[in-house]
Amino acid sequence: MGKVYLIGAGPGAADLITVRGARLLGMADVVLHDALVEPEMLEYAPTARKIAVGKRCGRRSTAQQFINKQIVDAALTHEFVVRLKGGDPMLFGRADEEMRALEQAGIEYEVVPGITAALAAASAVKRSLTLRGVSRSVALATRSRAPDSQEIREQVNADSLVFYMGRDSAPEIAQQLIDAGRAAATPVAIVEACSTARERTLTLTLEALAAGEAQQWLDPAQPSLLMIGEAFAERGARTQDASEQGLVDERPARAAA
Known part of the structure; x- marks a missing residue:
C-alpha cells in the first residue's frame, strides 16, 4: 500500500508551487490532477502517469466520489501517489472528502499547502x-x-x-x-x-x-x-x-x- 500526497499547485504559474511540492511531484508514480493545473506544472513529474480528474464549471466533470475511488485505487497499486490540487488543498478543494476516503481505506497521506489564488x-x-x-x-x-x-x-x-x-x-x-x-x-x-x-x-x-x-x-x-x-x-x-x-x-x- 502506497502513500498519497495532497499537494497544492498554487494559483497557476508553474514556478509558484512550493519547493516541497515540486520535489514530491518528481518522485511520483501517479499524479491525479485538477483541470486548472497548468500543463507546465506536470513537467515536474516526467515519469509519472498523469490522470486528469478536474472539475470545470458548466462542463462535464469527474464526480467527486469517483475521484476518491481513483485516489484509493492508485494507492493500492503504486507506492507514491500525488493528488495535485489547484491553489491550496484546504480551501474550496474538497480535500476533506478525499482525506476521509483515504482514512477509511487505511491509507497514509500527507497534505502539502499551496499559495491560494x-x-x-x-x-x-x-x-x-x-x-x-x-x-x-x-x-x-x-x-x-x-x-x-x-x-x-x-x-x-x-x-x-x-x-x-x-x-x-x-x-x-x-x-x-x-x-x-x-x-x-x-x-x-x-x-x-x-x-x-x-x-x-x-x-x-x-x-x-x-x-x-x-x-x-x-x-x-x-x-x-x-x-x-x-x-x-x-x-x-x-x-x-x-x-x-x-x-x-x-x-x-x-x-x-
Missing part, C-alpha cells in the same frame, strides 16, 4: 488584502446556492471580500452586497487566470458590477476572482481618503543632520 490575485493588482486603517479583516468565500442563504449578509461585515468561483453570479453577488449595506461606490478588482500568461485584471465599482458591466469582459473559459473592498481602491484616492481621516502622517521629513 486570493494571495496571488492581491499581488497581481498590487493591493494588500489588509490595510492599516482601512481593512482589518478578510473573508474568502464562494456564493452558496442554498435557498434563503444569509451568507452575503454575514460576509458584508468583513472589510475585504474575495469571491472564488463567482464569475457567472457576479452581478447578483454585487447587488446582494449593496442590499446588505455595502456602498455602491465600493471598489472591485477582478483577476482572471491569475499568475498565468493569460492573466487579466479589471477594476470597477460594486454598482457597475451589479449592472453587469464586467460580464462581457470576463472569459468563461478562465477562472476568475472577485475582490471587493476599500483596500482595492486606487492608491492615490485611498491615500487622500486616509489623509482626510487623519491616518496618514503628513509631518515634513526631518532634515538630515
Whole structure:
C-alpha cells in the first residue's frame, strides 16, 4: 500500500508551487490532477502517469466520489501517489472528502499547502488584502446556492471580500452586497487566470458590477476572482481618503543632520 500526497499547485504559474511540492511531484508514480493545473506544472513529474480528474464549471466533470475511488485505487497499486490540487488543498478543494476516503481505506497521506489564488490575485493588482486603517479583516468565500442563504449578509461585515468561483453570479453577488449595506461606490478588482500568461485584471465599482458591466469582459473559459473592498481602491484616492481621516502622517521629513 502506497502513500498519497495532497499537494497544492498554487494559483497557476508553474514556478509558484512550493519547493516541497515540486520535489514530491518528481518522485511520483501517479499524479491525479485538477483541470486548472497548468500543463507546465506536470513537467515536474516526467515519469509519472498523469490522470486528469478536474472539475470545470458548466462542463462535464469527474464526480467527486469517483475521484476518491481513483485516489484509493492508485494507492493500492503504486507506492507514491500525488493528488495535485489547484491553489491550496484546504480551501474550496474538497480535500476533506478525499482525506476521509483515504482514512477509511487505511491509507497514509500527507497534505502539502499551496499559495491560494486570493494571495496571488492581491499581488497581481498590487493591493494588500489588509490595510492599516482601512481593512482589518478578510473573508474568502464562494456564493452558496442554498435557498434563503444569509451568507452575503454575514460576509458584508468583513472589510475585504474575495469571491472564488463567482464569475457567472457576479452581478447578483454585487447587488446582494449593496442590499446588505455595502456602498455602491465600493471598489472591485477582478483577476482572471491569475499568475498565468493569460492573466487579466479589471477594476470597477460594486454598482457597475451589479449592472453587469464586467460580464462581457470576463472569459468563461478562465477562472476568475472577485475582490471587493476599500483596500482595492486606487492608491492615490485611498491615500487622500486616509489623509482626510487623519491616518496618514503628513509631518515634513526631518532634515538630515
